[in-house]
Amino acid sequence: MTIDTIREKAEAFDRRTRRQDVWSIAVFTLIIMANAVTAAFHGSMTDKIGDLLTVAAALYVLTFYLRVREPSPAALGETPSLDFYRDQILRRQAMAGRFWKVVLLFVPGMFLSAFGDAFVLPRPMRVYVIIGVGFAGLVVLVEWLNRREARRLSAELGFLDREQVRAKTGQNR
């Protein structure tokens, strides 16, 4: 590969990353603004609560996304591999099951916005029970998936922690 090819590919990569960032931020900003406007000017109290919960969920996801971005190019050269590997595992751990947690975060707000009014009307008890059991089942499933992934990553982190202790103390096995 020539240096021109490398430069071209690297610049294309940077452009793609910037474009993804702009799109992600734009989409979340749109979700936040649309729900905030709806909460301010339209709907019943249950709708408003639902919209505000959706705004909170979107804000949390946006800040999380900005926090766990890929390491900068400089970090690849500045960080010793042991620390870098540990950071990668921690990042992976933070991301583990995050998709499902994100889905869960949006469920209450969207549910209230969509069905809030119908929900507050008197309904047979079994409707409330089915909704409650369904949501609890979803939470349990998500938690189980998260814990399974967390166990695997914890084992790797434990190994790295032992390596770091040895690195700092100069102790050998």
Next chain:
Amino acid sequence: MAEFPAPRRDQLYEEAVAAFGAALTRLARAYEADADRRRDLLQEIHIALWRSLASFTGQCSLRTWVYRVAHNRAISLSVRTRDRRARLLAIDDIEPPAAAIDLDRAIDEERTLERVHAAIRSFNPIDREVILLYLEELDAATIAEITGLSAANVATKVHRIKRSLIERGNP
């Protein structure tokens, strides 16, 4: 952080490739058995190196920088893409095979090398990196600087990994 102007970055990149290009190719081969994935990894490493050199201010040697970028990029890709069922091994976990391979029959150098690489690929990323840097004839102090381990720890690891490779039938 201030970035180097593009011509300076190009010059550094060319220096790095002239000095360590062959080592980067060997590293990619040791990380990836599949030819296509190996080519992709090598390209990713070169791109990461070029991008990173904008921030290189001589805070460490160019060699240390190049090896860190290469191994860190390979590690981040392997953390992201590896098969979750695959369990990476610490040296202590590796049992020697019941019947060691007869080394006299291992006359094909290419196949022997591939077998060594296959064994190295089964190590956890840090052990893998240590032995690959050792095979590039770097001393313990330099390996320690690149990895963040202590020099004594590097020496111990190299010893154990070499013993493990021999027990598994690799020279």
